[in-house]
Amino acid sequence: MFAICADPKTLEGLTWLGCYLTSGKHLDFYMSFVTVLALLAVTAPAAMLLGFGGAMASRARLAPLRWIGKGYSAMVRGVPDIVYFMFFVIALDQGIEYVRSRFVCDDLSAPVFQGMEFHVCNAAKVPLATASPFTFQAYGFFLAVVTFAIVFGAFVTHVLSGAMQAVPRAQLETAEAYGMSQRQVFRRILVPQMWVYALPGLTNLWMVLIKATPLLFLLSVKDIVYYARELGGTKTSAYAYSHPDWRLYYFLGLLVFYLLMTKVSEIVLTRVSLRLSKGQATAAGEAQRRGLA
Amino acid sequence: MKKLLLITTLLAASAGFASAEVVRLATEGAYPPFNLINDKGEVGGFEREFGDEVCKRAALECTWSTNEWDSIIPNLQSGNYDVIVAGMSITDERKKVIDFTQDYYPPTPSAFVGATADADCKSGPVSAQVSTIQAAHVAESGMTLLEFPTPDETVAAVRNGEAVCVFADSDYLRPLVNESNGALTFVGEPVSIGGGVGMGVRQSDQELKGKLDAAITSMKADGTLNTMIEKYFGPEGLKY
Numbered sequence: 093m094f095a096i097c098a099d100p101k102t103l104e105g106l107t108w109l110g111c112y113l114t115s116g117k118h119l120d121f122y123m124s125f126v127t128v129l130a131l132l133a134v135t136a137p138a139a140m141l142l143g144f145g146g147a148m149a150s151r152a153r154l155a156p157l158r159w160i161g162k163g164y165s166a167m168v169r170g171v172p173d174i175v176y177f178m179f180f181v182i183a184l185d186q187g188i189e190y191v192r193s194r195f196v197c198d199d200l201s202a203p204v205f206q207g208m209e210f211h212v213c214n215a216a217k218v219p220l221a222t223a224s225p226f227t228f229q230a231y232g233f234f235l236a237v238v239t240f241a242i243v244f245g246a247f248v249t250h251v252l253s254g255a256m257q258a259v260p261r262a263q264l265e266t267a268e269a270y271g272m273s274q275r276q277v278f279r280r281i282l283v284p285q286m287w288v289y290a291l292p293g294l295t296n297l298w299m300v301l302i303k304a305t306p307l308l309f310l311l312s313v314k315d316i317v318y319y320a321r322e323l324g325g326t327k328t329s330a331y332a333y334s335h336p337d338w339r340l341y342y343f344l345g346l347l348v349f350y351l352l353m354t355k356v357s358e359i360v361l362t363r364v365s366l367r368l369s370k371g372q373a374t375a376a377g378e379a380q381r382r383g384l385a
Numbered sequence: 386m387k388k389l390l391l392i393t394t395l396l397a398a399s400a401g402f403a404s405a406e407v408v409r410l411a412t413e414g415a416y417p418p419f420n421l422i423n424d425k426g427e428v429g430g431f432e433r434e435f436g437d438e439v440c441k442r443a444a445l446e447c448t449w450s451t452n453e454w455d456s457i458i459p460n461l462q463s464g465n466y467d468v469i470v471a472g473m474s475i476t477d478e479r480k481k482v483i484d485f486t487q488d489y490y491p492p493t494p495s496a497f498v499g500a501t502a503d504a505d506c507k508s509g510p511v512s513a514q515v516s517t518i519q520a521a522h523v524a525e526s527g528m529t530l531l532e533f534p535t536p537d538e539t540v541a542a543v544r545n546g547e548a549v550c551v552f553a554d555s556d557y558l559r560p561l562v563n564e565s566n567g568a569l570t571f572v573g574e575p576v577s578i579g580g581g582v583g584m585g586v587r588q589s590d591q592e593l594k595g596k597l598d599a600a601i602t603s604m605k606a607d608g609t610l611n612t613m614i615e616k617y618f619g620p621e622g623l624k625y
Contacts, residue, residue, distance in 0.1 A: 100424070116425035182463060189464075208482060209587055210463045217464065221407040221448070228450065312452060322415065322422060325537035328560040330417040330617075332424040337541055 100332040112333045121319040125349070128305045128315055131236060135301065138241035143248020150253050161249065168246030176243055177310045181235050185218070192216040232313040239311070244301055251293035256282060258289040260373060288368045288376070295361045302353050320346050407446045408593065409466035410436050414451040415535050416557060418617040419472035419490075419582075422451065431617035432470045435489060438609065439584075442600035455515055455534055458483060461587060468586055468597070472554070474518050474579035484588045486597045488581025489610060491623040495519050495579075496555035497572040498562060499543060504572050509549030512539040518579045519552045544568065556618055 097111035112118070149161030190204060193216035204211055219227045259282055267281045308315040324339030369376035412420040414428055423429035428449040440447035452460055454471070461469055461483060475485045497506050510531040513520040523530045531548050533539045540561055542548040555575050562569045586594045604610040605625050614622040
């Protein structure tokens, strides 16, 4: 990156370290932190949306809709995450390519599944073989977001439907007595009040999501754990910068990162919890009211 | 007229673009000197130079990607890439699911490495990389097998005392032993297993296999391959 780093074998001490830490591979490592943060930023709202939909469906009056909501949450929660990441992603990828092949391939006579092999014409490959490495990374990232959102959405479904049931019946009855329709009760009373009950569960899920990001690696998205392992491993003189086993230091770095992430989340979520309890008919809300009075 | 010319040029360009066949090569990127991710973050090592030369001779346009060793064969089958160039030994078991080109690196001896020369490998756990011929060999010979996903971890297990010995390609172990300042040493005699290293392709890709084979044959014939082996493996590297 810098002119003095042109020949790493001749460098020593701090200069060596400075050059080492700014090598192309290290810059990729630093970028992978952004990847992880971006994944969290996209997945969390997506999982919330799915979860909210699932929770609404599982309380629906229409039976089939209710089955979908309950079935979704029960099925996904019952299967280990790692199975989803191994199986579902390949199925999703092949599904997309299969559908695309029906539209773009000229010759559809060859079977798509030939024994263990999966065949679609080159034009139907997603991404195309000619695409840039960045496109491949972005596609892997997209698959990861979808998979994470589906898995965590199922847990959110469960948390939110529990929270909806925790809102005191008296609150809803009062609203009904005021002449509000079911829809109005749901929007004006149930949803604003349920968050305070949902928050502990959602906080938990957020923490689990942060810790689950290394699963990205299974989707060949290079995340921070992959780079820590790769950069930290013993490097012989086949590499420009050779060093002994430094994985301990890299993983200590990751430890600090994860602890910081969870600490910041905790601070933010405590504030959110205080804010949500305001004026609620819960112990925390009551305490706040007394404190103010 | 100008517009017409532009369109013709564009059409010609896109036609040329479409006809050049893009072949995706996959490697592990953690097995120096065969393959590694260099400090620029790109694929490097013997197989990088070898693969690029093969593509040049076979007139293929090649791009590189990396994949976990563990899932490298399933991802070939599902079409995520077209060729495996990852120091993969040709074995009968693998031939059942994929096809190999002729070998581009001769059958190499595998070796045991321990902390001291008199380490008793049979007594304790022997580490090897998962789904390798070495792991199979350790398991078959009745020693306790300790498997790791990456080659680096198999050696680290010996350094920190988790395993008594590591069993791997001697070409991979040699630089590590030489640069360990005596912390690691070869134990006992090397063992010859495997049928040489080949490029893995899908069984249905016979045309591609033919092109790669022809390129390897020409590289063996004019000595280019031996020069490359010498460059990356030193005088100990086996030649054709």
